[in-house]
Amino acid sequence: MTTSMPFLLSALVAVWATFMVVTRAVAIHALLYLVVALLALACVFDVLGAPFAAILEVIVYAGAIMVLFVFVVMMLNLGRPDRLRENSWIAPRGWIGPGLLAALLLAALADALVVAAPDGGPIAVIDTRQVGLALYGPYVLMVELASFLLLAGLVSAFRIGRHIRGEDAP
Amino acid sequence: MTPPPLLVIATTLVVLLGLATMLTWAERRLLGLWQDRYGPNRVGPGGLFQAVADGIKILFKQDWIPPFADRPVFVLAPAIGMMTVLLAFGVIPVTALWSIAGDLNIGLLFVFATMGLGVYSVVLAGWASNSKYALLGGMRAAAQMMSYEVFMGLSTLGVVMTAGSFGLRDIVQAQAGLWFVIPQCLGCVVFLLAGIAETHRLPFDLPEGENELGAGFHTEYSGMKFGMFFLSEYAGIVLVSALVTTLYLGGWQGPVLPPALWFAAKTGALVCLFILLRAALPRPRYDQLMALGWKVLLPLSLLNIVATGAVLLLRAPG
Numbered sequence: 432m433t434t435s436m437p438f439l440l441s442a443l444v445a446v447w448a449t450f451m452v453v454t455r456a457v458a459i460h461a462l463l464y465l466v467v468a469l470l471a472l473a474c475v476f477d478v479l480g481a482p483f484a485a486i487l488e489v490i491v492y493a494g495a496i497m498v499l500f501v502f503v504v505m506m507l508n509l510g511r512p513d514r515l516r517e518n519s520w521i522a523p524r525g526w527i528g529p530g531l532l533a534a535l536l537l538a539a540l541a542d543a544l545v546v547a548a549p550d551g552g553p554i555a556v557i558d559t560r561q562v563g564l565a566l567y568g569p570y571v572l573m574v575e576l577a578s579f580l581l582l583a584g585l586v587s588a589f590r591i592g593r594h595i596r597g598e599d600a601p
Numbered sequence: 602m603t604p605p606p607l608l609v610i611a612t613t614l615v616v617l618l619g620l621a622t623m624l625t626w627a628e629r630r631l632l633g634l635w636q637d638r639y640g641p642n643r644v645g646p647g648g649l650f651q652a653v654a655d656g657i658k659i660l661f662k663q664d665w666i667p668p669f670a671d672r673p674v675f676v677l678a679p680a681i682g683m684m685t686v687l688l689a690f691g692v693i694p695v696t697a698l699w700s701i702a703g704d705l706n707i708g709l710l711f712v713f714a715t716m717g718l719g720v721y722s723v724v725l726a727g728w729a730s731n732s733k734y735a736l737l738g739g740m741r742a743a744a745q746m747m748s749y750e751v752f753m754g755l756s757t758l759g760v761v762m763t764a765g766s767f768g769l770r771d772i773v774q775a776q777a778g779l780w781f782v783i784p785q786c787l788g789c790v791v792f793l794l795a796g797i798a799e800t801h802r803l804p805f806d807l808p809e810g811e812n813e814l815g816a817g818f819h820t821e822y823s824g825m826k827f828g829m830f831f832l833s834e835y836a837g838i839v840l841v842s843a844l845v846t847t848l849y850l851g852g853w854q855g856p857v858l859p860p861a862l863w864f865a866a867k868t869g870a871l872v873c874l875f876i877l878l879r880a881a882l883p884r885p886r887y888d889q890l891m892a893l894g895w896k897v898l899l900p901l902s903l904l905n906i907v908a909t910g911a912v913l914l915l916r917a918p919g
Binding site for chain 2: 457466482487489494495501
C-alpha cells in the first residue's frame with residue numbers, strides 16, 4: 432500500500448512547502464521552501480521503494496541546483512522595494528482564475544487515480560544496481576543523448592565565459 | 602550481537618559533541634607544540650578544561666542578532682550546519698556491529714547528500730547576515746564547496762567500483778586483504794584535499810579569510826550561534842577523517858587491537874594531520890584554489906576512474 436503514514440506525511444509536507452514557495456515575497460525564503468519541498472519529495476521516493484532516486488533528488492536538486500539558485504539570488508542583492516513589488520504581485524484577486532483551473536486539474540487527477548489505480552499494489556524496492564543496469568541497458572540511447580546535451584551546454588558555457596583577446600569585454 | 606540502536610545514537614551524539622569540543626583545545630595545544638610555544642595550559646591538567654571554560658564563556662556571552670539581519674534564516678543557518686554533519690555520521694560504521702545505519706546500501710551517497718545540504722549553512726549565514734563581508738564569505742563558500750563536492754564524489758568512485766557497493770560497511774569489508782589507500786592512492790589524495798576544502802579548513806579557509814573578510818560568513822554571529830559554527834567545523838573534520846578511514850584505510854580492520862580502537866586511532870591520526878596542515882601551510886589565493894580544483898583535481902579523479910575501470914575489466918574473469 433502506498434497510503435502509509437510516512438508517505439502521507441511527506442506528501443503533505445511537499446504540498447504545503449510548494450504552496451509556501453508560491454506565496455513568499457522574499458526570494459530566498461521561497462527558495463528555502465522549495466528545498467524543503469524537494470527533500471519531502473525525496474522522502475516520497477524513498478517510501479515508494481526508490482532509495483537511489485531519493486538520494487539523487489537530494490544530491491542533485493537540493494544539494495547542487497538549488498544552491499546555485501540561492502547563489503544567484505544572493506548576488507542580486509534584492510532589497511525592500513523588491514519585496515514590496517513582489518507583494519503587490521501576489522494580490523488575492525489574481526488567485527481566482529488559476530485557483531479554479533488548478534482545482535479542475537486536481538479533480539481530474541484524483542478521478543484518474545481512483546479509477547485507474549485504486550490500489551497502489553505492493554512496493555518493490557529498486558536498488559542502485561538495478562538502476563545502473565537499466566540506464567546502461569534499455570535506456571543507453573537516452574543516457575548518451577543527455578550527455579551530448581550536457582556536453583553542448585558545457586562547451587557553450589565555456590565559449591561565453593572565455594575572455595577573447597581583441598574583443599571588448601561584455 | 603548488535604547493540605540497541607538508541608544506545609548507538611546516544612553514544613554517537615555524546616562522543617561526537619564531546620570530541621568536537623575537546624578538539625578546540627587539542628588543536629590549540631598541537632599548534633602550540635608545532636610552533637614551539639605552549640598553547641592553553643592553565644585550566645586543569647595540561648589545560649584540559651580549557652574547552653569547558655570556553656564553553657561556559659560562550660554560553661554567557663550576549664547572543665546578538667543584528668537588526669538588519671533576516672532573523673529566521675539567521676537562526677536557522679548554524680543549526681543546518683550542525684545537523685547535516687551529525688546526520689552524516691549515521692551511516693559510518695565504527696565496527697562491523699557498532700553503527701547506526703552502516704549497512705545502508707546507499708551509505709556513501711547519503712554522506713554526499715548531507716554534505717551537499719551542509720553548504721546551505723554557510724551560504725545562508727552569509728546571506729542572512731546582510732553584511733558585505735559575510736556575503737562575500739558566503740559566496741566564496743558556495744563556489745568552493747560546490748566545486749570540491751564534484752571531485753569528492755568522483756574520487757570515491759574508484760573505491761565504489763572496486764568494492765562493488767555504495768554501502769560503507771561493504772566497502773570496509775572489501776578492504777580485508779588490502780587497504781584501498783594503496784590501489785586508490787590517487788583517489789585518496791584527491792578525496793583528502795576535497796575534504797579539507799569541504800570543511801573549509803586552512804589552507805582552504807578562504808570563506809573566512811580574516812585578512813580580507815573579517816571573519817567571513819560568520820562575521821555577524823556571536824555567542825553560542827558562533828559556537829555552533831565552530832563546533833560543526835570540528836565535527837566536520839572528524840567526519841572527513843572518519844570517511845577517509847572508512848573508504849581508504851580499512852575502517853576498523855587491523856591486527857591485535859580491538860576494532861573500535863583501530864577506527865579511533867586511524868581517525869585520530871587523520872584529525873592530527875588536519876591540524877598539522879593548518880600549522881604548516883599558507884593560504885592560497887581564491888583563484889588558485891579554484892584552478893587547482895578544476896584544472897588538476899578534476900582530471901586526476903577522472904583519470905583515476907578510467908584506470909580503475911580498465912584494471913577491473915582486465916582482472917574480471919571471462
